Amino acid sequence: MAVPLFDTSTPLAPLRERLHAKLAEVLDGGRYILGPEVTAFEAEFADYLGAGHAIGVANGTDALTLALRALGVGPGDEVVVPSFTFYASAEAIPPTGARPVFCDVDPDTFCVTPETVRAALTPRTKAVIVVHLFGNVAPVAEIEALGVPVLEDAAQAAGASAADGRRAGSLGTISTFSFFPSKNLGAFGDGGAVVTSDDALAETVRMLRFHGSRDKQTFELIGHNSRLDELQAALLRITLPHLDLWCDGRRAGAAAYEEAGLGELVTLPQPFPGTAPAWHLYVVRHPEPDELAAALKDAGIGHKAYYRVPTHRQPAMRPYVDGADLPATDEVARTHLAIPMSPVLSREQAAEVVEAARAVAANRMR
Numbered sequence: 214m215a216v217p218l219f220d221t222s223t224p225l226a227p228l229r230e231r232l233h234a235k236l237a238e239v240l241d242g243g244r245y246i247l248g249p250e251v252t253a254f255e256a257e258f259a260d261y262l263g264a265g266h267a268i269g270v271a272n273g274t275d276a277l278t279l280a281l282r283a284l285g286v287g288p289g290d291e292v293v294v295p296s297f298t299f300y301a302s303a304e305a306i307p308p309t310g311a312r313p314v315f316c317d318v319d320p321d322t323f324c325v326t327p328e329t330v331r332a333a334l335t336p337r338t339k340a341v342i343v344v345h346l347f348g349n350v351a352p353v354a355e356i357e358a359l360g361v362p363v364l365e366d367a368a369q370a371a372g373a374s375a376a377d378g379r380r381a382g383s384l385g386t387i388s389t390f391s392f393f394p395s396k397n398l399g400a401f402g403d404g405g406a407v408v409t410s411d412d413a414l415a416e417t418v419r420m421l422r423f424h425g426s427r428d429k430q431t432f433e434l435i436g437h438n439s440r441l442d443e444l445q446a447a448l449l450r451i452t453l454p455h456l457d458l459w460c461d462g463r464r465a466g467a468a469a470y471e472e473a474g475l476g477e478l479v480t481l482p483q484p485f486p487g488t489a490p491a492w493h494l495y496v497v498r499h500p501e502p503d504e505l506a507a508a509l510k511d512a513g514i515g516h517k518a519y520y521r522v523p524t525h526r527q528p529a530m531r532p533y534v535d536g537a538d539l540p541a542t543d544e545v546a547r548t549h550l551a552i553p554m555s556p557v558l559s560r561e562q563a564a565e566v567v568e569a570a571r572a573v574a575a576n577r578m579r
C-alpha cells in the first residue's frame with residue numbers, strides 16, 4: 214500500500230455535496246467580494262479561536278504584511294523572524310520598509326524560544342514573528358514577556374492549542390493564517406486571515422485590506438487590495454466545524470507513529486509540554502535524510518524536505534544577513550524530512566512507514 218505525504222481529498226469526501234451546493238448558491242447570489250459569507254466566516258473563525266476579530270485577506274503572506282503594518286512596523290524598524298520556516302514569513306517584512314533579523318530555532322521543536330529571540334533583539338526591534346512551525350505551538354507568552362509584540366504566524370497551526378487550552382492564533386498581539394489548499398483549514402484557492410483581540414489593530418487591518426479606506430470614499434492610508442473572496446469564505450464555513458476532528462486525526466497519526474516505534478529510528482518532533490499540536494506536517498530528523506528518503510521512495514511512501522536551504526541563505530535575503538550564525542537552523546535544514554501525515558492516517562499506514570524506516574536502520578548496521 215502506498216502512503217501519500219498528505220491526503221486532502223478523503224476528509225473532504227463526506228462534504229462534497231454540501232460544498233457543491235454552496236458553490237452554486239454563491240454563484241447564483243451574485244455577491245463575490247466582501248459580502249455576507251466573508252462577514253459570517255470572520256465571526257465564526259474569531260469565535261472558534263476565542264479572539265475578538267478575524268479579518269479575511271487574500272493569502273497568508275499578505276496577512277503577515279498587513280499585520281506588521283497595523284503594528285506600526287515601517288522603515289528603520291527590525292522584525293525578528295526564524296530562518297527555518299516557509300520563505301513567506303520573512304518575505305512579508307521588507308514590503309513594510311523594515312528589515313528581517315533572523316533568529317535560530319530549537320531543533321527538537323523546530324520553533325523559536327525566548328532564548329533564540331532574545332539573541333536577535335536590538336533597540337530597533339519593533340515586532341517578533343513567532344511561527345508555529347509544522348503545527349507545533351511555540352511559547353508565545355514567554356516571548357511576549359521579553360517586551361516586544363508577538364505576531365504569531367499560525368499558517369500551519371489552525372486547530373492547535375497551547376497548554377492552557379487557548380488556540381494558537383489567539384496567544385499573541387496579532388496573528389495570521391493561510392488557507393492555502395493543503396493547510397489544516399484549506400480553502401479551494403488562496404485565502405488568509407489576520408486575527409487579533411485589539412479593536413484598533415483590527416480596524417487598521419480592515420482598512421489596509423481595502424485600499425486604506427473605511428467607507429470606499431475617503432482613503433486614509435496607502436493600503437492594499439487583499440480580500441478573502443466570498444466563494445472561499447462560504448466553503449470555509451462548511452469545513453471549519455470539522456477542523457477539530459481533523460486535528461484529532463493528525464494527533465492520532467502521530468501517536469500511531471510513536472506506538473509503532475518510530476522514535477527508535479529517527480528523531481521525532483517534540484511538542485512543547487502540555488500543548489496540542491495540529492501536526493500540519495510530521496517532520497522527523499535523521500543523520501542521513503537522503504537514505505531515509507530513498508527507502509521511503511522504494512516503499513512507495515511520500516516524503517519531502519521542505520526547507521533544505523533555510524531562508525537566511527536564500528539569494529533574496531542577502532541584503533538582510535550580515536554574518537548570521539544559526540547553527541540549529543543549519544542542522545535541522547540538513548536533517549529534516551516530512552513523512553506522511555493527514556487527518557486520516559491509519560495505524561496500518563503508520564506501521565508501513567515505520568517498517569520502511571526500519572530498513573534504513575538495518576542497512577546502516579551492516
Ligand SMILES: Cc1ncc(COP(=O)(O)O)c(C=O)c1O
Nearest residue numbers: 272273274299301302368391393
Ligand atoms: C509558515 C507560513 N507562513 C506563511 C505562509 C504564506 O501563506 P500563503 O501561501 O497563503 O501566502 C505559509 C504558507 O504557505 C506558511 O507555511
